[in-house]
Amino acid sequence: xxxxxxxxxxxxxxxxxxxxxxxxxxxxxxxxxxxxxxxxxxxxxxxxxxxxxxxxxxxxxxxxxxxxxxxxxxxxxxxxxxxxxxxxxxxxxxxxxxxxxxxxxxxxxxxxxxxxxxxxxxxxxxxxxxxxxxxxxxxxxxxxxxxxxxxxxxxxxxxxxxxxxxxxxxxxxxxxxxxxxxxxxxxxxxxxxxxxxxxxxxxxxxxxxxxxxxxxxxxxxxxxxxxxxxxxxxxxxxxxxxxxxxxxxxxxxxxxxxxxxxxxxxxxxxxxxxxxxxxxxxxxxxxxxxxxxxxxxxxxxxxxxxxxxxxxxxxxxxxxxxxxxxxxxxxxxxxxxxxxxx
Amino acid sequence: xxxxxxxxxxxxxxxxxxxxxxxxxxxxxxxxxxxxxxxxxxxxxxxxxxxxxxxxxxxxxxxxxxxxxxxxxxxxxxxxxxxxxxxxxxxxxxxxxxxxxxxxxxxxxxxxxxxxxxxxxxxxxxxxxxxxxxxxxxxxxxxxxxxxxxxxxxxxxxxxxxxxxxxxxxxxxxxxxxxxxxxxxxxxxxxxxxxxxxxxxxxxxxxxxxxxxxxxxxxxxxxxxxxxxxxxxxxxxxxxxxxxxxxxxxxxxxxxxxxxxxxxxxxxxxxxxxxxxxxxxxxxxxxxxxxxxxxxxxxxxxxxxxxxxxxxxxxxxxxxxxxxxxxxxxxxxxxxxxxxxx
Numbered sequence: 213x214x215x216x217x218x219x220x221x222x223x224x225x226x227x228x229x230x231x232x233x234x235x236x237x238x239x240x241x242x243x244x245x246x247x248x249x250x251x252x253x254x255x256x257x258x259x260x261x262x263x264x265x266x267x268x269x270x271x272x273x274x275x276x277x278x279x280x281x282x283x284x285x286x287x288x289x290x291x292x293x294x295x296x297x298x299x300x301x302x303x304x305x306x307x308x309x310x311x312x313x314x315x316x317x318x319x320x321x322x323x324x325x326x327x328x329x330x331x332x333x334x335x336x337x338x339x340x341x342x343x344x345x346x347x348x349x350x351x352x353x354x355x356x357x358x359x360x361x362x363x364x365x366x367x368x369x370x371x372x373x374x375x376x377x378x379x380x381x382x383x384x385x386x387x388x389x390x391x392x393x394x395x396x397x398x399x400x401x402x403x404x405x406x407x408x409x410x411x412x413x414x415x416x417x418x419x420x421x422x423x424x425x426x427x428x429x430x431x432x433x434x435x436x437x438x439x440x441x442x443x444x445x446x447x448x449x450x451x452x453x454x455x456x457x458x459x460x461x462x463x464x465x466x467x468x469x470x471x472x473x474x475x476x477x478x479x480x481x482x483x484x485x486x487x488x489x490x491x492x493x494x495x496x497x498x499x500x501x502x503x504x505x506x507x508x509x510x511x512x513x514x515x516x517x518x519x520x521x522x523x524x525x526x527x528x529x530x531x532x533x534x535x536x537x538x539x540x541x542x543x544x545x546x547x548x549x550x551x552x553x554x
Numbered sequence: 555x556x557x558x559x560x561x562x563x564x565x566x567x568x569x570x571x572x573x574x575x576x577x578x579x580x581x582x583x584x585x586x587x588x589x590x591x592x593x594x595x596x597x598x599x600x601x602x603x604x605x606x607x608x609x610x611x612x613x614x615x616x617x618x619x620x621x622x623x624x625x626x627x628x629x630x631x632x633x634x635x636x637x638x639x640x641x642x643x644x645x646x647x648x649x650x651x652x653x654x655x656x657x658x659x660x661x662x663x664x665x666x667x668x669x670x671x672x673x674x675x676x677x678x679x680x681x682x683x684x685x686x687x688x689x690x691x692x693x694x695x696x697x698x699x700x701x702x703x704x705x706x707x708x709x710x711x712x713x714x715x716x717x718x719x720x721x722x723x724x725x726x727x728x729x730x731x732x733x734x735x736x737x738x739x740x741x742x743x744x745x746x747x748x749x750x751x752x753x754x755x756x757x758x759x760x761x762x763x764x765x766x767x768x769x770x771x772x773x774x775x776x777x778x779x780x781x782x783x784x785x786x787x788x789x790x791x792x793x794x795x796x797x798x799x800x801x802x803x804x805x806x807x808x809x810x811x812x813x814x815x816x817x818x819x820x821x822x823x824x825x826x827x828x829x830x831x832x833x834x835x836x837x838x839x840x841x842x843x844x845x846x847x848x849x850x851x852x853x854x855x856x857x858x859x860x861x862x863x864x865x866x867x868x869x870x871x872x873x874x875x876x877x878x879x880x881x882x883x884x885x886x887x888x889x890x891x892x893x894x895x896x
Binding site: 271274275276281282283288291292293294295298299300301304307308310484485487488496497533535536537538539540541543544546550551553 | 633
């Protein structure tokens with residue numbers, strides 16, 4: 213009996229070794245560029261994802277009281293029923309204003325090198341502090357957010373249990389810390405991850421052909437890593453400048469001339485769901501976006517057949533969206549500041 | 555052993571019988587006015603709630619593509635993470651316009667005599683056709699809604715399975731039929747229902763005192779039935795006209811002079827969550843709303859103690875919100891009309 217178990221274990225290990233050795237050249241090439249999603253969320257040091265904190269973060273993610281008007285929540289622009297985006301070129305915010313850049317997806321965002329198109333926030337916890345205060349987005353102030361949420365006894369209790377041992381667990385930073393921890397759970401494993409883990413039949417032959425082309429053409433030199441992008445910054449228009457590019461990009465953050473028109477390389481996971489594309493959301497068609505990238509970044513006019521093939525691969529990056537059950541938000545109290553649309 | 559089991563069974567049955575007979579006067583009085591929520595959704599004849607239809611209805615309920623701008627879904631104003639409302643006096647819609655009446659809760663709405671404050675839609679299926687087309691709400695047209703949803707293959711398939719046997723399952727009416735069927739599942743059983751079913755300890759003594767007062771004062775003469783309201787129409791200001799009442803109410807629907815300032819009696823289920831109150835959302839405080847009702851409808855200046863007692867009872871109507879897992883919406887295609895904010 214024990215011998216049988218050992219024999220089974222030995223065979224299992226041997227099989228894994230053989231599989232790894234026997235991986236196709238495409239798999240080997242892929243593993244030089246990409247890595248599968250982690251099986252579990254990776255939390256920020258000092259901000260672990262306890263059950264209590266994740267529930268609190270989810271509640272805040274869906275709570276419109278963080279916006280001055282009570283019209284918008286995080287989910288308004290980062291819609292978890294969609295691709296973690298709102299599929300608008302620019303998001304609509306307070307008083308029907310629009311933002312200046314396309315809202316990036318929240319799915320897998322925690323795996324990026326930094327947040328926002330210009331990388332001005334170091335992680336999702338830091339990012340979450342921004343839109344609540346942005347005048348064209350949620351248009352609140354720290355004071356208003358704290359007063360709204362702090363006026364609700366259930367929230368006060370939840371902050372205490374979500375941030376145990378802190379002298380003052382209810383802070384604006386912890387609102388964002390809870391939201392950020394929740395966002396780290398928003399991972400979307402796909403067939404591409406199964407492929408990277410050695411199950412080569414997880415991708416179709418057409419998808420594999422597209423993957424090969426994606427690597428061969430050099431797309432994977434920028435769109436790489438766990439998130440197939442999100443790992444660094446590149447100039448938009450390395451080879452040819454796109455028409456009408458007015459956004460100065462990361463230079464606004466670094467004041468470094470070399471960062472003119474530089475943006476974070478967007479993740480291509482769920483790219484099928486995250487249209488319209490680019491920092492300005494100017495292109496709804498994935499094929500058109502691939503064509504533009506070929507010309508501006510690689511200096512190459514890709515053929516329709518090549519574009520179609522890369523597109524076929526990219527659609528295999530559409531992952532399984534996590535089950536998100538809506539929270540049951542507690543009611544306001546007579547101390548809660550009422551909505552202000554103006 | 556067997557004798558013991560039989561003895562236990564006998565005692566259990568006897569207890570139930572005694573409880574039923576021995577129900578307090580308050581329970582008897584309550585059952586003359588109210589009824590517990592049904593255990594299962596009640597579907598409209600001809601629009602049964604199959605699993606496929608309910609999933610489709612949930613998808614459409616959360617799909618912002620039904621709005622011209624892609625900013626709003628049904629859930630924007632009837633937020634299932636809240637009280638099935640947006641907690642704004644008037645809802646914000648297309649181009650930051652506002653509606654003219656407070657958005658009523660979608661929870662338990664299917665049990666009302668009719669929909670909207672003026673009862674102009676006969677049921678939730680008919681109601682769901684309205685906001686999509688309303689210029690100050692989602693501002694779409696039937697054509698746009700059909701073009702958006704119809705351009706998405708997964709939706710086409712889902713309409714076919716949700717409405718089997720229909721020659722043309724994909725119609726504007728069926729968009730609303732699917733949404734309406736889903737809305738019928740949005741029931742929120744509360745401790746009050748346990749009480750009505752004979753478990754008298756489900757309410758505290760204070761809540762029972764409030765319930766008694768609610769009946770005694772005559773509140774329950776209008777706020778009655780399964781939904782504790784929603785079953786009929788009443789003039790706002792039977793005893794004393796509220797100040798500044800400009801909304802003509804149901805007369806706009808019936809052209810009957812007797813319907814001047816007449817509105818559907820709102821359901822008080824989840825009233826703790828559905829502030830602000832009245833057709834114009836002018837009052838955020840439940841106690842103030844009770845006070846106004848006492849004066850305008852009953853001609854009585856309720857004392858603070860009476861108001862507090864009724865309020866205590868009303869909070870027991872806060873039910874368990876159904877678990878709603880966000881749908882995974884399929885992406886648009888190149889045939890899908892893009893968002894239009896203007």
